[in-house]
Amino acid sequence: MSTDISTLDLEEAGAVLAAESARFASFGWMRGTSGNLSVVVSRDPLRLAVTASGHDKGELTPSDVVLVDGRGAAVNGGKPSAEAELHARVAALTGAGAVVHVHTVASVAMGRRLPGGILFKDLEMLKGIGQPAHDVEVTLPVITNSQDMLVLGDRLEAARDPRMPAVVVAGHGLYVWGDTPRQARHHTEVVEWLLELELSGH
Amino acid sequence: MSTDISTLDLEEAGAVLAAESARFASFGWMRGTSGNLSVVVSRDPLRLAVTASGHDKGELTPSDVVLVDGRGAAVNGGKPSAEAELHARVAALTGAGAVVHVHTVASVAMGRRLPGGILFKDLEMLKGIGQPAHDVEVTLPVITNSQDMLVLGDRLEAARDPRMPAVVVAGHGLYVWGDTPRQARHHTEVVEWLLELELSGH
Amino acid sequence: MSTDISTLDLEEAGAVLAAESARFASFGWMRGTSGNLSVVVSRDPLRLAVTASGHDKGELTPSDVVLVDGRGAAVNGGKPSAEAELHARVAALTGAGAVVHVHTVASVAMGRRLPGGILFKDLEMLKGIGQPAHDVEVTLPVITNSQDMLVLGDRLEAARDPRMPAVVVAGHGLYVWGDTPRQARHHTEVVEWLLELELSGH
């Protein structure tokens, strides 16, 4: 299969993802080699740059990146994480340009306490995900984990709320998305802040 | 409307605010793009330099700053946050030379637990806001949030205690002020420390 | 006793251990001068480079390292920690190429709460120690502390689970191992994450 993404474009995407990963790793949200980040590099056909599997997320280089198609399969070689399939599905489903997957303690702890979803209301921080601070109730969905990315994607699709650019995967972590890597970063920070607030209140 | 503040003065103010913002961002108190900082650059007429809206508070440059008047309106262009109006009001009301607005988890968590205000006494740290450590009881007021800055300002004016250079906005965050950006920083650190202490005791 | 390990090899090992130690120290996991790290530099005879005792673990230099044999005794001079004996035993027992010993609050707090061992299941993070996320229950053993490294080693040998590359020493801290210093780091981060999750849930 041919593709228009040049090696140069891919390395530029890899440099952005490496910087974003190092930031999240410094927060302790990508312990071990956990989590992965992606950015859409072409929409039609759908192509994403995804961080390579198995690396320390605080030590990625611009070349630690794999180009995948809409099913998460490698286009030009390399070994993407199985989760690349879910990144691609989130991008196709939501129109997001960037997807963040991190393993935070607060997301797993809160998913365990509130497996039916985590409700937020009357919080100014909701404006950080494009919602009004008042007069809305927004739920962060919690879905059951699976090693089958098709099953996990179906659950995400069924559970997601268009007003909330994130889903908690129980016993696993957080998926968050945005138009760009920077917006996805900000959405991730906002959702994690909301989770830490709820965690402190129990 | 003319003003005496030169572009150079404004950039110098912007450099100070960028450095202070980066510090608070590193503490996790400005997640997403939340919060904003200001410094008074002229008192008569009242003019404040306020951090520009929508930026990552760890990545501001000296030019990411807007000059506003006493009602929080832009003087020479740029798009201030709606909250610039409250910064201006705090500066006018208290005589403060700098205002800090941050979104800390502890302030929102404690505002939820004690919506009537948070009482501190017998704490040496109170000296950091100019109070004696003993024989006083100082209350950190908690006010209800509003998107109307006039309403929010009225609440702040009605609730504030001259001995406490800070107010918690429920479901939102913390406003703190001081004579200079450095003093406002220290007041912010002291108030947040007090909140974290109370949070650890519940 | 002669040995094939050159001074150069030892300093290279020391440089790796100094960098790993500085990382763990920045996490607050090596407060005071606590903890020590090792890497196997030869397998037959067994030789380990171990961080020197009594130094600040955030300030090690490549020469702050001691070469020890399979009983933890210094081969070419220097003063290893008494715990070097346990590092050597872990390396011999498990085949690990690197051993991490850190003093984390979460490991001692959880060892106190669950002295019979800490059970994990249905957690994606378990993949970070080579286990499936589902359909397994993995226990992090907790062993009683001792100043006698032979006794402590016997307890570790009796308690360890081959699926879990770590043991909590009650009232003391965490031993973790891996094929390389980097894998041992990742295992340490994963085990600590699991402990912090359990701690947040009580």
Next chain:
Amino acid sequence: MSTDISTLDLEEAGAVLAAESARFASFGWMRGTSGNLSVVVSRDPLRLAVTASGHDKGELTPSDVVLVDGRGAAVNGGKPSAEAELHARVAALTGAGAVVHVHTVASVAMGRRLPGGILFKDLEMLKGIGQPAHDVEVTLPVITNSQDMLVLGDRLEAARDPRMPAVVVAGHGLYVWGDTPRQARHHTEVVEWLLELELSGH
């Protein structure tokens, strides 16, 4: 009163104290401008270099230091904190070469919970303050705060346990000492670790 301490010696002491202060500030243990550090520069007559009052403890320079005598009074000008008197008394009383005073949340929170003193036993970390890990019970004394340094010093003298190089001042913070600034740092880290452990278990 003449003294043998040269300006050069004092600046060298100031450089050490500035570096130690910046480290503690980065841990969040010197919020606002709280806390102060000292090092003994002569024993007979007793002279200490103490960090200057009112500065941000993350931004000290080598000249932000004052030389004080055994009663905490400035020898060559400058304005020491009132607490310099207590530093001098600790140095005279214990023979310590360096004193650390920090405001940590854990020390004030635990002093509030256990105003009669905080007992530690069966903790390997006790070796970091020169105690055996087992078969001892060591108490971290908690004394009532006072603005009168003579009163506070009397309480410290009456309460202190020679086996514990630290005292909690209720509603205030932590005094810790050691032979050198580095040992005082390590003692501080150990005592704070012990306090954080106890705080996590309640």
